Amino acid sequence: MWPRRPFRARAPGYTLVEIAEVRKIFGVVMTMFGVFAGGVAVARYGLMRAMVIGALAGPLSNLLFIWLALQEHNLFALFAAIGLDNVAGGFAGTCLIAYMSSLTSAGFTATQYALFSSLYAIPGRLIASQSGRIVEATARLADSGVLAGVKEFVESEAPQNFATALQRSGVTPAALGTGYLLFFAYSAIIGVFAVLLALAVERRQRTRVAEPVTSNA
Numbered sequence: 244m245w246p247r248r249p250f251r252a253r254a255p256g257y258t259l260v261e262i263a264e265v266r267k268i269f270g271v272v273m274t275m276f277g278v279f280a281g282g283v284a285v286a287r288y289g290l291m292r293a294m295v296i297g298a299l300a301g302p303l304s305n306l307l308f309i310w311l312a313l314q315e316h317n318l319f320a321l322f323a324a325i326g327l328d329n330v331a332g333g334f335a336g337t338c339l340i341a342y343m344s345s346l347t348s349a350g351f352t353a354t355q356y357a358l359f360s361s362l363y364a365i366p367g368r369l370i371a372s373q374s375g376r377i378v379e380a381t382a383r384l385a386d387s388g389v390l391a392g393v394k395e396f397v398e399s400e401a402p403q404n405f406a407t408a409l410q411r412s413g414v415t416p417a418a419l420g421t422g423y424l425l426f427f428a429y430s431a432i433i434g435v436f437a438v439l440l441a442l443a444v445e446r447r448q449r450t451r452v453a454e455p456v457t458s459n460a
Contacts, residue, residue, distance in 0.1 A: 269326060277333020295441045302431040343360065382418040405417075
């Protein structure tokens with residue numbers, strides 16, 4: 244999954260209890276729904292097509308957090324963003340697990356699957372460890388004038404959000420909001436590469452299936 248830790252730590256106006264209830268109760272239910280939907284998609288549309296859909300759902304769900312960052316205390320927005328993000332994560336995760344399982348051999352399934360799952364998780368863990376630094380560095384750029392246009396947009400759309408930014412980060416509220424907006428934009432852009440990779444794998448798989456038919460003809 245894409246990192247959400249800075250958002251949970253500095254959500255505008257949400258209490259820790261509200262975040263816990265939405266993420267750990269409602270979010271878990273929506274994740275299970277995403278897992279179910281992913282299994283249905285694999286069975287109905289095939290593994291490759293389902294994996295492409297899952298790869299596309301990831302960056303699209305991240306865009307919801309840009310919308311959420313511009314809202315004031317709005318539980319509906321929080322439920323919508325967390326819920327759809329967890330559905331996308333459950334869907335994509337199911338498809339990825341099915342794909343990695345298809346790559347393993349019968350004699351070494353456990354070892355090979357453990358290796359695959361460890362390798363695919365490395366980039367996300369590395370990005371998550373630096374996500375707070377990315378947000379705050381972008382916020383400082385906004386305060387320095389480099390991202391003045393985005394900062395003005397945040398000030399006009401959500402002037403009261405991130406009101407405790409001065410106490411916690413040493414930047415203005417609008418600058419911190421800019422950092423969050425651009426961070427979620429970064430994560431969505433990174434997801435585009437996953438979509439392209441999934442399309443490439445799907446195309447290669449389709450070519451391999453068609454090769455015996457072509458040779459017989």
